[in-house]
Each structure stands twice: as structure tokens, then as C-alpha cells.
Amino acid sequence: MGTEMPVANLEASRVRLEELKATKGRLGRLVGEARKNGENTEELVNEVQRVAGEIKQLQKLVKKQLNQGVTRKKWVPKPVSIPHAIAKQAQSQPITVEPVGAQNLDAAEAYVAGHPGASIWHRPLVSSFIEKTYGHETQFLCASARDGSIVGVLPLVQLKSRLFGNFLVSMPYFNYGGVLADNPEIAAELLTKAEQWRQELQAGHVELRFCQDNTLGLPQRTDKVSFWLSLPSEAADLWDSFQPKLRAQVRRGEREMTEFAIGGEELLDEFYRVFSVNMRDLGTPVYGKGFFRNLLETLNGEAWLAVVKIQGKAVGCAFLTGYRSRMEIPWASTLRNYNHTSINMIMYWKILEFAVQQGFRVFDFGRCSEDAGTYRFKQQWGAEPVKLYWDYLLPEEKALPKLNPKNPKFRVMIAVWQRMPVWLANLIGPHIVKVLP
Structure with missing residues (x-):
């Protein structure tokens, strides 16, 4: 059991401290430019000294909050429970x-x-x-x-x-x-x-x-995993469970982000604009916009779209579903040109906050391969890998199907697709992806 202040107070102090350090750096550059131009720097120097004093006082406060805070147990994610698809109930009737x-x-x-x-x-x-x-x-x-x-x-x-x-x-x-x-x-x-x-x-x-x-005794594939994260009742507890490096990445994205929204069909155009570009970049045929429109309508009240913007431009998006106690993110994308901004980190944090606020107890990050970069991305949030088991009914002695991007048969197709104009990929893609599992 550790000692610390309530997360909101301590976190507010840390955020303010980072803001002040950034301000001090900016003022220092202005002082340098003023001196170079032969201008009076007295007012700027006084402001630098004032900010430096505030930083010193705030550093002491943070230390005090850490050392003299209210004692409480830090929340950690609980192991996820995987429910059984096939129960063991007695059956007396035919x-x-x-x-x-x-x-x-x-x-x-x-x-x-x-x-x-x-x-x-x-x-x-x-x-x-x-x-x-x-x-x-x-x-x-x-x-x-x-x-x-x-x-x-x-x-x-x-x-x-x-x-x-x-x-x-x-x-x-x-x-x-x-x-x-x-x-x-x-x-x-x-x-x-x-x-x-x-x-x-x-x-x-x-x-x-x-x-x-x-x-079931059937041929089986086990090369895919999902990631499930148990959720607390308060978003602040989830935030406090993250590693400092992860929180820093989220804050970086927050500084870049100018708008975040969760909604329905009113966000579909912006969602699809980001999603279709990202799918083209990955070399993957994209679902048509009608697919997502129909799914939102079908899952009315149990599906949402999320869009994150930088300076008015949608640069990240996600499709969310919620059923009983679990929220799932089957699709998410960010534009590659904005990956350096950590915009994906703030988008996922905002989505996790939303999941907690809606009362979900588990967040499902979706499937990936064990050797993929997305595996490490999902793992860093504290989520637990959940192995996926895909069983097959096959004719005798028939091999398992090989419909996956690693199949050499599809590598040339993927490379061609990545060079295709987005408008053409959006035109052709829905006709292909509808027959892909």
C-alpha cells in the first residue's frame, strides 16, 4: 500500500508544472532574440524570473503531495475472465x-x-x-x-x-x-x-x-490475439495505473489535439475520410461507407463513432461497440502524417474515459498478430492478451485456409493497392472486402 494525494490534485500540479516549464523555455528564446536585436530585455527577464520562482514553488508542492498525501491503495487492472461459449448444463430433453x-x-x-x-x-x-x-x-x-x-x-x-x-x-x-x-x-x-x-x-x-x-477436436488456428483491459469505476484510477511514459505520450497528444467528439452518423463523413486513407496506406480494401452507416443503424444505441482533430482537420477515428459489460473497438485509424503528434494516444485515452463513464467493465482493443506493432501498442495500456481460437470444419485431409496478408499470394496485391489513389481504392475496395472474412 502506497501513499499519495488524490490523483486529481497531484495530476493538476504536474500538468501546471509542465505548462510553466514550456513557458519558461519560450520566454528564454524571446530574451535571446531581443538581446540579439539590441532590444530592452528587462521586462522579459523579470517574467522569466517570476515563472522560475513559480516552478520552484510548484516542485515543492508536488514533492509534498507525494510524501504527505492521503493513504490509499493504488488501483491495478484485474485479470480478465474469459466467458465460456459452451457451458456444461445438463440436458434431459431431445x-x-x-x-x-x-x-x-x-x-x-x-x-x-x-x-x-x-x-x-x-x-x-x-x-x-x-x-x-x-x-x-x-x-x-x-x-x-x-x-x-x-x-x-x-x-x-x-x-x-x-x-x-x-x-x-x-x-x-x-x-x-x-x-x-x-x-x-x-x-x-x-x-x-x-x-x-x-x-x-x-x-x-x-x-x-x-x-x-x-x-472440439477440430483443426485450429491460434495465431491471433485480442487485448482486454478491465476498467475501474473512475477514470482517474485508470490514469493513475499507467506508466509515466504512457501518460507523457497522452499529454503530448492532448497538446496537439484541438477537438474530440463521440457520436453517431453525423461523424460518418469525417470518420470515413480518415479510415479509408489509412486502409489504402495499409494495402487493405476498405468497407464502403454504407457498411458503417447500416451497422450504426442496426446497433442503435450500442455503437458510436469517435473523431479527433488537429486545427479543424480530422486525423484520427474509431468505431466503437458496447454490449453488456464490454466495449470493443473493432476499427481505429490515424493518418500517418500525424503519427508523430501522438494523436492516437489521446484518442485512445478519451475513448477509455468514455468507456468508464458509460459503466463498461472491460475494454476490448481488438485483434492483432503477436509480432505486429499493434500488439505492443495495446499491451502498453495494461491490457491482457486474449488468445483467439479459430476452429475449422474441413473435408478430410484438407489443409487450413491461408487467407491472410502474410500469404505470398497476396503480397503483390497489397503493394499495388498501397500505390492506388484513394478515390479508386474507395471505389473498388467495397466490392472486394465483402467477400473477405
């Missing part, structure tokens, strides 16, 4: 597995809402969003007991193209999906039905996206 119908759509939504392992992407309305936006074939499989109660679900989407092939995903475009079930036997029934649909469609595989190992 079950049937059928695609959801209009008569049990509300019951399916309620089942997802009550399942501890569910994500926002498991919801039937998200499957409907994909079908409406891109016209893909979808099935939302429901396992029902004899009494009519739902005991398991599995959302599936078919992606089919000449370029990338024919396959099923639960869920494409998003980080999570797969089976939700009351027990492994029900999960097996849902997977049997999924395999039947795969064969009917002559699809190459079924991809199931989990954030835990459900020991």
Missing part, C-alpha cells in the same frame, strides 16, 4: 436444430443476451445486417428443446467469390462468433448441421471464431 424463424427470433435474441459467452456479433440482427448490406446467404441455426426453449445457436454466413473461394464463417468481418450452447452435446448437434450446409453449398470449410479453446 433437441432439434433448425434455422431461426420469425416466430422464435425474439427468443433467439434473448438467448444470446443471456449467454455469458456471447458477443454483440452473435446477435440475429447482425446476421440480418450482413444479409441486407451484402446479400450473402446466412443461416442462424437454433437448437431447441422439446418444450420450445432455445439451448444453443450458431450464426453462419457464406462468402463466395472466384478470387477467394467458397466458405462459411461465424462471423465474418468481426472478431467473434462460433457456437453458443448449454453443453457440448448441443454444440455437436449444431456443428453437424453446419457441416451439412457446408456440403450442400459445396463450400471449402466452416470457420468458427472463439476467444477460448472449446476442445
Whole structure:
């Protein structure tokens, strides 16, 4: 247990101290210029001395606040709890597995809402969003007991193209999906039905996206991770848990930032302007603006856009979702020309503040590869890596799919895309990305 003043008082002193040091440096340069030009420097020198005196007094105050503060335990993030997608409840009734119908759509939504392992992407309305936006074939499989109660679900989407092939995903475009079930036997029934649909469609595989190992005995990929950060009830406690270097980077971004906003469709144009440029720079086809508009509408009240500006220009953006106790950031971008300003640091801090204020208990930074720069970026906030397990239903002896940017097959395409004008990338990209998982 350490000793320190309430964070707000101590942090205010530190911020003021940094401001005074910057002022002293600026005044010192003005004194030098005045002397060089033969001007009177008396007034400037007096101001430098006044600021230096204030700095000295404030340094003493900070030391006193550190040494004589109120004793309290420093908040540290708790280990995250990964909920199980497949429970171990007893099942005495026989079950049937059928695609959801209009008569049990509300019951399916309620089942997802009550399942501890569910994500926002498991919801039937998200499957409907994909079908409406891109016209893909979808099935939302429901396992029902004899009494009519739902005991398991599995959302599936078919992606089919000449370029990338024919396959099923639960869920494409998003980080999570797969089976939700009351027990492994029900999960097996849902997977049997999924395999039947795969064969009917002559699809190459079924991809199931989990954030835990459900020991299904299926071929599996584990090369991706997400990062989850437990959140306190007060943003000041979260701020105090950061390393000094991280706080300094956030303050640097705060000095550069002139505006930050969280909202809805009114921010879509600015969000998309930043997001599409960044995707082009990464060599990745971009979703169309309509994709995000429809998703905001579908997740009404559970999705937000964030935009950060420098001198009136949007230079950073994010798409946020919130479901039950967890806020997720599936997409975020900043313009490369502004990375030196640490604008991404202040954007993420403002988003974390918003998550705490909205009462979320976990913040999900989204997925990345273990060797990527984004891995270290997410880790520095104190977040905990959560390994992702993607299971596959495959024909016998068929290899795991290799639809990822590291595949040599796609390296030339990525290099070409990075040199493409943004307007052309925005025109072509949505037609390509809709068939990419």
C-alpha cells in the first residue's frame, strides 16, 4: 500500500508544472532574440524570473503531495475472465436444430443476451445486417428443446467469390462468433448441421471464431490475439495505473489535439475520410461507407463513432461497440502524417474515459498478430492478451485456409493497392472486402 494525494490534485500540479516549464523555455528564446536585436530585455527577464520562482514553488508542492498525501491503495487492472461459449448444463430433453424463424427470433435474441459467452456479433440482427448490406446467404441455426426453449445457436454466413473461394464463417468481418450452447452435446448437434450446409453449398470449410479453446477436436488456428483491459469505476484510477511514459505520450497528444467528439452518423463523413486513407496506406480494401452507416443503424444505441482533430482537420477515428459489460473497438485509424503528434494516444485515452463513464467493465482493443506493432501498442495500456481460437470444419485431409496478408499470394496485391489513389481504392475496395472474412 502506497501513499499519495488524490490523483486529481497531484495530476493538476504536474500538468501546471509542465505548462510553466514550456513557458519558461519560450520566454528564454524571446530574451535571446531581443538581446540579439539590441532590444530592452528587462521586462522579459523579470517574467522569466517570476515563472522560475513559480516552478520552484510548484516542485515543492508536488514533492509534498507525494510524501504527505492521503493513504490509499493504488488501483491495478484485474485479470480478465474469459466467458465460456459452451457451458456444461445438463440436458434431459431431445433437441432439434433448425434455422431461426420469425416466430422464435425474439427468443433467439434473448438467448444470446443471456449467454455469458456471447458477443454483440452473435446477435440475429447482425446476421440480418450482413444479409441486407451484402446479400450473402446466412443461416442462424437454433437448437431447441422439446418444450420450445432455445439451448444453443450458431450464426453462419457464406462468402463466395472466384478470387477467394467458397466458405462459411461465424462471423465474418468481426472478431467473434462460433457456437453458443448449454453443453457440448448441443454444440455437436449444431456443428453437424453446419457441416451439412457446408456440403450442400459445396463450400471449402466452416470457420468458427472463439476467444477460448472449446476442445472440439477440430483443426485450429491460434495465431491471433485480442487485448482486454478491465476498467475501474473512475477514470482517474485508470490514469493513475499507467506508466509515466504512457501518460507523457497522452499529454503530448492532448497538446496537439484541438477537438474530440463521440457520436453517431453525423461523424460518418469525417470518420470515413480518415479510415479509408489509412486502409489504402495499409494495402487493405476498405468497407464502403454504407457498411458503417447500416451497422450504426442496426446497433442503435450500442455503437458510436469517435473523431479527433488537429486545427479543424480530422486525423484520427474509431468505431466503437458496447454490449453488456464490454466495449470493443473493432476499427481505429490515424493518418500517418500525424503519427508523430501522438494523436492516437489521446484518442485512445478519451475513448477509455468514455468507456468508464458509460459503466463498461472491460475494454476490448481488438485483434492483432503477436509480432505486429499493434500488439505492443495495446499491451502498453495494461491490457491482457486474449488468445483467439479459430476452429475449422474441413473435408478430410484438407489443409487450413491461408487467407491472410502474410500469404505470398497476396503480397503483390497489397503493394499495388498501397500505390492506388484513394478515390479508386474507395471505389473498388467495397466490392472486394465483402467477400473477405
